[in-house]
Amino acid sequence: MRILITGANRGIGAALDSALSARGHTVIGTARGHPEYQELDVTSPASVAALAERLEGQPLDALICNAGVYLDKGHNLADGFPAQMWADEFAVNVTGVFLTVQALLPHLQQAEAPRIMIISSDMGSDARAPGGSYIYRASKAAALNLGRNLSVDLKHLGISVGIYHPGWVQTDMGGSGAAITPDVSANGLADRLDALGPGNTGCFEAYDGEPLAF
Numbered sequence: 001m002r003i004l005i006t007g008a009n010r011g012i013g014a015a016l017d018s019a020l021s022a023r024g025h026t027v028i029g030t031a032r033g034h035p036e037y038q039e040l041d042v043t044s045p046a047s048v049a050a051l052a053e054r055l056e057g058q059p060l061d062a063l064i065c066n067a068g069v070y071l072d073k074g075h076n077l078a079d080g081f082p083a084q085m086w087a088d089e090f091a092v093n094v095t096g097v098f099l100t101v102q103a104l105l106p107h108l109q110q111a112e113a114p115r116i117m118i119i120s121s122d123m124g125s126d127a128r129a130p131g132g133s134y135i136y137r138a139s140k141a142a143a144l145n146l147g148r149n150l151s152v153d154l155k156h157l158g159i160s161v162g163i164y165h166p167g168w169v170q171t172d173m174g175g176s177g178a179a180i181t182p183d184v185s186a187n188g189l190a191d192r193l194d195a196l197g198p199g200n201t202g203c204f205e206a207y208d209g210e211p212l213a214f
Helices: 010-024 046-053 083-109 134-155 182-195
Strands: 002-005 026-029 063-065 117-118 159-163 205-207
Touching: 002 010, 010 026, 010 182, 046 083, 063 083, 063 182, 083 117, 083 205, 117 134, 117 182, 134 159, 134 205, 159 182
Parallel strands: 002 026, 002 063, 063 117, 117 159, 159 205
Antiparallel strands: none
């Protein structure tokens, strides 16, 4: 498959790049300000459009919307979560996903069995609401909702959409005390990408295939 990954320069994105390349796939990684990757700022409509233009005529078998931020980690309800932080976090975690999908739809439609993988989190599940991390939780819930609705609207085009929790991963975002390594998460997600198709489009699953409550 020919696969594009947003935010491929570090963490889960970099591990996905390695895992999928090792399986023989052609991977196009994107990042901001890293010359070894395709330039992409998912918050910038112009940057997203420029990427689509550079890839003109090239089919994409899969798009992995991985780029994300967790800016409100450790904030408290009394004086945290400023308004601009809400805007900035949603710009990456939600709007950035939509803009990327929208711009690359023509490329996906050129493939035989195209699929979109949206990296959300079980922190976006209404069934798991222990409090705190309000912006991140809300943005990942919105990404989940976005993916579910895209799965309906894109089904007639033959494009399958899955939404996934990568696990609690040992990255800058997850911290060194997290449960699993990026390689474990990435290989599980690679398996989920292989399994994604019309029969399970709209699914919300963990990296290991466990179905998650919406």
